[in-house]
Amino acid sequence: xxxxxxxxxxxxxxxxxxxxxxxxxxxxxxxxxxxxxxxxxxxxxxxxxxxxxxxxxxxxxxxxxxxxxxxxxxxxxxxxxxxxxxxxxxxxxxxxxxxxxxxxxxxxxxxxxxxxxxxxxxxxxxxxxxxxxxxxxxxxxxxxxxxxxxxxxxxxxxxxxxxxxxxxxxxxxxxxxxxxxxxxxxxxxxxxxxxxxxxxxxxxxxxxxxxxxxxxxxxxxxxxxxxxxxxxxxxxxxxxxxxxx
Amino acid sequence: xxxxxxxxxxxxxxxxxxxxxxxxxxxxxxxxxxxxxxxxxxxxxxxxxxxxxxxxxxxxxxxxxxxxxxxxxxxxxxxxxxxxxxxxxxxxxxxxxxxxxxxxxxxxxxxxxxxxxxxxxxxxxxxxxxxxxxxxxxxxxxxxxxxxxxxxxxxxxxxxxxxxxxxxxxxxxxxxxxxxxxxxxxxxxxxxxxxxxxxxxxxxxxxxxxxxxxxxxxxxxxxx
Numbered sequence: 165x166x167x168x169x170x171x172x173x174x175x176x177x178x179x180x181x182x183x184x185x186x187x188x189x190x191x192x193x194x195x196x197x198x199x200x201x202x203x204x205x206x207x208x209x210x211x212x213x214x215x216x217x218x219x220x221x222x223x224x225x226x227x228x229x230x231x232x233x234x235x236x237x238x239x240x241x242x243x244x245x246x247x248x249x250x251x252x253x254x255x256x257x258x259x260x261x262x263x264x265x266x267x268x269x270x271x272x273x274x275x276x277x278x279x280x281x282x283x284x285x286x287x288x289x290x291x292x293x294x295x296x297x298x299x300x301x302x303x304x305x306x307x308x309x310x311x312x313x314x315x316x317x318x319x320x321x322x323x324x325x326x327x328x329x330x331x332x333x334x335x336x337x338x339x340x341x342x343x344x345x346x347x348x349x350x351x352x353x354x355x356x357x358x359x360x361x362x363x364x365x366x367x368x369x370x371x372x373x374x375x376x377x378x379x380x381x382x383x384x385x386x387x388x389x390x391x392x393x394x395x396x397x398x399x400x401x402x403x404x405x406x407x408x409x
Numbered sequence: 410x411x412x413x414x415x416x417x418x419x420x421x422x423x424x425x426x427x428x429x430x431x432x433x434x435x436x437x438x439x440x441x442x443x444x445x446x447x448x449x450x451x452x453x454x455x456x457x458x459x460x461x462x463x464x465x466x467x468x469x470x471x472x473x474x475x476x477x478x479x480x481x482x483x484x485x486x487x488x489x490x491x492x493x494x495x496x497x498x499x500x501x502x503x504x505x506x507x508x509x510x511x512x513x514x515x516x517x518x519x520x521x522x523x524x525x526x527x528x529x530x531x532x533x534x535x536x537x538x539x540x541x542x543x544x545x546x547x548x549x550x551x552x553x554x555x556x557x558x559x560x561x562x563x564x565x566x567x568x569x570x571x572x573x574x575x576x577x578x579x580x581x582x583x584x585x586x587x588x589x590x591x592x593x594x595x596x597x598x599x600x601x602x603x604x605x606x607x608x609x610x611x612x613x614x615x616x617x618x619x620x621x622x623x624x625x626x627x628x629x630x631x632x633x
Binding site: 311332 | 573579631633
């Protein structure tokens with residue numbers, strides 16, 4: 165069995181991540197092109213929503229990624245706290261900006277879709293509200309990390325925050341859902357028509373994989389930058405620079 | 410000294426300190442009263458409108474007042490080194506941290522609940538709705554203190570701590586606000602507040618069980 169623990173050290177992970185980044189970036193580019201081609205040219209116009217439904221090829225994958233990245237981030241945070249591995253904390257903090265980006269993208273595209281479909285940019289729907297809260301959680305995480313100068317303390321404090329957040333996310337989601345249903349009765353529902361043409365679904369799934377590849381590529385590139393920044397006094401980073409110069 | 414006696418000692422000490430510095434302890438209540446009085450000035454005195462927004466305004470006001478009080482929860486003990494001594498004590502630190510949160514709630518949360526009925530009268534809420542408001546605050550403000558204490562511990566000694574606490578803690582306050590204000594609203598609408606109050610009670614149980622551990626972990630990180 166290969167010794168995977170070897171890669172928990174920033175020094176050995178740095179070149180590995182460097183090798184992986186182009187592959188995932190290339191996959192992201194190709195999958196995005198394929199997904200958008202299906203979305204714009206192959207998928208038929210929707211009978212009820214017209215052309216505006218095509219936002220789902222960005223919107224739905226972005227929403228999924230924003231939630232999934234928070235879980236991955238909390239997972240790395242838990243590993244970092246449990247095993248005291250620096251690289252796990254670095255991965256967690258490298259994922260946060262991408263997650264926040266997807267949360268914002270999901271809200272933004274949702275607003276653009278909502279205007280022609282619902283006639284309004286924003287409704288206080290349960291899903292919209294919980295996505296907004298998720299964006300706030302990401303912002304709080306990044307703000308806390310930026311405010312603490314001691315990186316080891318910043319890592320651990322943010323890990324605790326991420327774990328507290330992940331316990332809260334389901335509670336927040338259900339509270340907002342019940343708030344909406346108990347509050348103002350049936351308003352606009354985000355749940356679309358149940359059946360979706362296979363080709364639309366295919367386009368969406370391709371875009372999901374594209375966003376996955378993009379997230380991995382960007383997170384790895386960012387973690388490389390974080391490793392360099394934090395290990396700048398280490399001998400191997402100096403050797404690296406010597407080799408490059 | 411047993412663990413319970415140590416926790417009680419921490420509780421008594423914090424209450425005594427609060428009694429010696431009354432203005433600190435009373436600031437959140439006055440903030441609450443002032444914020445609640447500003448809303449009618451801002452949106453007009455129509456009784457129907459005020460009754461409609463009253464539950465939400467009072468709950469958000471109580472929430473913000475609790476949050477503002479968080480800055481003092483651990484700060485002084487952190488500066489003087491008392492917190493370090495508590496962490497080093499042979500008694501379980503999680504109990505001592507929980508005792509500090511309990512003292513904080515008694516000092517800054519309980520007065521809000523006492524002030525709330527008077528403010529509710531200003532908003533024209535009927536008597537049985539006021540009773541629900543008090544019940545929801547009794548269940549809800551401890552949740553706010555417990556969850557807020559996590560944020561206060563995480564930001565100990567960090568620059569821009571006060572604003573940062575708000576950024577971290579306010580999203581986590583959403584469930585308490587939804588169920589708390591929802592209970593009062595439901596009573597006003599005649600649909601019964603029991604469901605909301607039960608959920609709020611569930612939040613309190615969960616927060617009461619998990620939050621002290623998170624607070625302890627956060628404090629230990631801050632003290633490292």
